[in-house]
Amino acid sequence: MHSLMPTLDDASNVPVYMQLYAYIKAQISAGQLRPGEKLPSVRLLASLLGRSRTPIAHAYDQLAAEGYAVSRPRSGLFVADLSIHSPEITGSPGIDPIDKSASKPLATDGPPIPSRAYHAANADEADYDFGYGAVDLSQFPHGKWRKLVGECFLPENGRTLLYGDYQGDPRLREEIAAYLLHARGVRSLPGQIVVGAGTYHSLALLLQLLRPRLGAIAAEEAVNDGVKSLLLQAGAPVKPISLEADGIRMDELRASSAQAVYLTPSHQFPYGMTTSIAKRLQLLAWAQARDAYIIENDYDGEFRYGGKPIPSLQGLDADGRVIYLGTFSKALAPSLRISYLVLPPELLSAFKAMAHSYDQLASPIFQAALARFMRAGDFERHIRRMRMLYNRKQETMLAAVREHLGDRVDVIGQGSGLHLLLRDRCGRREEELVTAARAARVHVYPTSIYALAPELAAPGTVLLGYGGIPIERIASGIRRLSEAWEV
Numbered sequence: 174m175h176s177l178m179p180t181l182d183d184a185s186n187v188p189v190y191m192q193l194y195a196y197i198k199a200q201i202s203a204g205q206l207r208p209g210e211k212l213p214s215v216r217l218l219a220s221l222l223g224r225s226r227t228p229i230a231h232a233y234d235q236l237a238a239e240g241y242a243v244s245r246p247r248s249g250l251f252v253a254d255l256s257i258h259s260p261e262i263t264g265s266p267g268i269d270p271i272d273k274s275a276s277k278p279l280a281t282d283g284p285p286i287p288s289r290a291y292h293a294a295n296a297d298e299a300d301y302d303f304g305y306g307a308v309d310l311s312q313f314p315h316g317k318w319r320k321l322v323g324e325c326f327l328p329e330n331g332r333t334l335l336y337g338d339y340q341g342d343p344r345l346r347e348e349i350a351a352y353l354l355h356a357r358g359v360r361s362l363p364g365q366i367v368v369g370a371g372t373y374h375s376l377a378l379l380l381q382l383l384r385p386r387l388g389a390i391a392a393e394e395a396v397n398d399g400v401k402s403l404l405l406q407a408g409a410p411v412k413p414i415s416l417e418a419d420g421i422r423m424d425e426l427r428a429s430s431a432q433a434v435y436l437t438p439s440h441q442f443p444y445g446m447t448t449s450i451a452k453r454l455q456l457l458a459w460a461q462a463r464d465a466y467i468i469e470n471d472y473d474g475e476f477r478y479g480g481k482p483i484p485s486l487q488g489l490d491a492d493g494r495v496i497y498l499g500t501f502s503k504a505l506a507p508s509l510r511i512s513y514l515v516l517p518p519e520l521l522s523a524f525k526a527m528a529h530s531y532d533q534l535a536s537p538i539f540q541a542a543l544a545r546f547m548r549a550g551d552f553e554r555h556i557r558r559m560r561m562l563y564n565r566k567q568e569t570m571l572a573a574v575r576e577h578l579g580d581r582v583d584v585i586g587q588g589s590g591l592h593l594l595l596r597d598r599c600g601r602r603e604e605e606l607v608t609a610a611r612a613a614r615v616h617v618y619p620t621s622i623y624a625l626a627p628e629l630a631a632p633g634t635v636l637l638g639y640g641g642i643p644i645e646r647i648a649s650g651i652r653r654l655s656e657a658w659e660v
């Protein structure tokens with residue numbers, strides 16, 4: 174067994190478990206720890222390092238969550254195989270003979286039952302609305318925002334009332350670049366950032382930039398429904414790629430002949446899995462060999478509860494293949510309508526060449542206010558507060574589901590984000606589940622609307638968001654749901 178000899182500094186700002194995690198991660202990446210090698214047990218390493226077990230266990234959990242190590246029940250934790258077993262690494266640009274995904278018909282019809290999960294239009298009809306798009310407003314810094322927006326209307330700040338920079342407020346882009354590096358491991362210069370008016374606006378712009386080079390675009394088999402509409406209108410065939418526990422199926426991607434792939438690697442929407450480090454490396458190798466792009470939508474990566482957020486895929490990319498897409502809709506408030514793209518150099522040039530045809534759609538007023546909010550450190554403070562709150566909300570929901578729905582459902586996607594999925598074990602269809610809940614004035618939401626092809630929809634699975642519902646309403650809402658679903 175390789176001996177681990179980290180230098181751990183108690184005086185550092187970086188918690189000990191993160192130091193240990195970083196050390197082991199570096200050892201694995203450098204090949205000092207070999208694939209399949211067993212890591213010492215938590216108890217043994219704790220005693221070797223003269224530490225308590227807690228930081229060791231946390232470091233191991235983070236390594237497992239990111240896929241650097243694999244846990245085998247009752248055996249321990251083993252180093253994952255990060256070597257890239259793929260045709261592209263040997264130079265063949267992946268023109269595989271079979272395109273499995275090509276035969277999948279794409280969903281174009283609307284859902285059989287109402288409603289996108291994140292439109293609160295019917296919220297008044299519900300006693301309990303487990304809709305998805307809302308954020309919890311109980312901790313929103315209303316006073317600070319009143320002041321920040323008010324400042325934009327002072328005569329000396331009059332320029333804020335004019336057209337802004339077409340790429341986005343430079344001060345905001347600076348703040349975003351600094352935040353992304355620190356919080357998400359994204360490497361960018363402010364000049365690479367293009368501010369947009371929400372994910373769909375940013376994605377529409379990106380698809381326009383990609384259009385001249387897109388033969389086909391691949392995407393996770395289930396995607397946010399707004400994203401789905403945009404992909405289907407992109408003017409290129411869309412290839413749905415199956416999902417498995419550690420991300421998309423690489424064999425299907427290689428067979429797809431796509432020149433771009435859309436992913437939510439930190440927290441798959443809606444199923445919640447994380448793309449493992451091994452798969453991330455394979456994705457980058459695929460993109461490099463095919464001269465393809467990876468669109469990384471990191472819509473809620475800040476909200477991970479068991480450990481640290483999963484670092485971005487963009488941060489691993491040395492080759493300008495990853496386009497990073499972010500939004501303030503989950504981390505702050507959707508009404509701001511502020512999102513951003515981090516464009517690799519080639520696409521940045523394409524954007525600049527076409528720039529005269531774009532206006533800046535995100536309000537310069539909110540951009541200026543947000544830049545100040547971030548500069549003062551308030552955004553990161555807000556995220557820390559919200560992470561704790563959403564963690565408590567998710568725990569409350571999980572405890573209520575265990576208590577009231579027990580063995581009648583499987584829970585999918587815990588540990589991150591602002592929603593959970595419940596899959597009925599009694600074999601009922603999604604429509605029955607949603608309709609029965611609605612009759613009891615509880616709104617839960619279909620997941621089939623996210624499937625890129627109808628046969629890819631998970632059976633009997635509904636989505637429950639907990640962003641908007643007050644924490645004290647969650648348990649009684651789940652109790653009401655269990656009564657509604659009683660057979």
Ligand SMILES: Cc1ncc(COP(=O)(O)O)c(C=O)c1O
Binds near residue numbers: 372
């Ligand atoms: C996968 C995904 N991306 C992004 C968003 C946010 O979109 P926007 O930035 O347009 O508010 C959502 C909202 O529900 C989402 O599910």
